Amino acid sequence: MPATSAKRKRSLPRRLLGWFLALVAAFYGCAALGFVALRWIDPPFTMVHVQRRIESWFHRGAYRKRYFFVPLESISPDFQHAVIAAEDTRFFHHHGFDWHEVQDAVEDGLEEGGRIRGASTLDEQLAKNLFLTTNRSVLRKGLEVTLVPLEELILPKRRILELYLNVVEWGPGVYGAEAAARYHYGVPAARIGREQGARLAAILPAPRRRQPARMNPYSARILNRMAQMGW
Secondary structure, three states, X not given: OOHHHHHHHHHHHHHHXXXXXXXHHHHHHHHHHHHHHHOOOOOOOOHHHHHXXXXXXXXXOOOOOEEOOOOHHHOOHHHHHHHHHHHOXXXXXXXXXXXXXXXXXXXXXXXXXXXXXXXXXHHHHHHHHHXXXXXXXXXXXXXXXXXXXXXXXXXXXXXXXXXXXXXXXXXXXXXXXXXHHHHHHOOOHHHOOXXXXXXXXXXXXXXXXXXXXXXXXXXXXXXXXXXXXXX
């Protein structure tokens, strides 16, 4: 075998590794710049929005996107509190990861001998919505987890909450608190009360399948949790 050919074969893995590292660096560089921009700029779309649009091309029926970004002050406190109580009770006290919740989820899974339930924080869910997709995989979860420290470093907590409430999926083509309030109850997010907020928060784990009116047991638990948290 010619020396040049052998040298090229030996250098191929190095080139592949170099391209991979460059791709990883580009991804995190773009994510960091994106978080910096999101301190002041409201996102016109997210990767989950793009995912749902692409999925709609392969399914029958019209797809209508409802997405209205509003300031946090335009979302009622009851609505905000219901989402925090349902999805991330220690949101204002952790730095992106709720290790207490992770431990509880693992222990519950081990005791029940079944699948470990999710314990994602609002930070993790926001990173997924902004830059990734809803498809479950170890790779996606790994990327999501590694984005959270950047998010916490760059964005204030209130901005993280504002972004999350405005971009999260709340039904087929329904994104954000304002669109959710109008779609499900015909009122702006500023007029959502405790009961309605709890019911809307209750559908977040499966927003395209659940309906607020059918969330009686879970919404009651959320309301009880809100009261325990002083809300």
